[in-house]
Amino acid sequence: MPHSTTGRGRPRLESTDQRILQAARELLREKGPAAVNIDSVAARSGVARTTIYRRYRGRDELMNAILEQLIDPAPVAPDLPVSEKLRWVLDRIRDILENRLGPGATAAIIANSDPEFTTAVRARLANRLSSLTELMNLDIKSGRLHATVDPDTVLGLLIGAYLAELLRFGSPRDGWMDRAVALLTPAVTQPRD
Known part of the structure; x- marks a missing residue:
């Protein structure tokens, strides 16, 4: 042993x-x-x-x-088209909220019932999510995303949408992730001529 x-x-x-x-x-x-x-x-x-x-x-x-x-650094995203990368980010969010933090910790963070815990989790999440915002910034520089896209706002929309699914239905509905990605992709991508 x-x-x-x-x-x-x-x-x-x-x-x-x-x-x-x-x-x-x-x-x-x-x-x-x-x-x-x-x-x-x-x-x-x-x-x-x-x-x-x-x-x-x-x-x-x-x-x-x-x-x-529970909150280790985010793995490097594979080089994917924008819609697949958004899905990849949603998968990371699902992993954090469901598999790592779970409903008890997530509820405590939202309610701020233990401010020291909330602060510690937010600091670690900021570190983990910063790599995702850097990936989006690279996509902006390469022209794959609109120059006006704010990566933190996109992450906030994805996290909020996921939390809304959990609150409303207990877990994301079948096909929800596909619908969310299909809705968001045209809003953030740079149109090609």
Whole structure:
């Protein structure tokens, strides 16, 4: 079994680390940041509180470790036509909201129920989304997008549209992504002569 050492004492089992982080992620996704504390993580993971405290000095360190895993840098977008790139961006948004943050964390961010958590997530999201705005800026420079397109506004429209689908229907309806991309593509693309 893989393990790491941190000095004296028994070696740390990676499986224990994974159980702790998995339990914390589940609590965050399901119930939001208020549900993530050492006691609840211990109960969910089956790992003793003392073992968790050996790895994390407290809730703040544990939350930081979760966020580092949940919101990693955005992968580089493949060279795609504008409509397919918009779909790719929507897929990234879906991944962030559904698979990484989940409904509990997303609701906490919208409600700003834990301002410290909201600030930490926004900072990490800004970093991740900045690579997407850079891609759009490159498309503007190459003439694929209108010169008047504001990448942050486009991202806001895509995030807002996705959130609206979640609020209204619980999940995006069949074909919604195709319809959203078809609607937005002509609004942002540079017409070809």
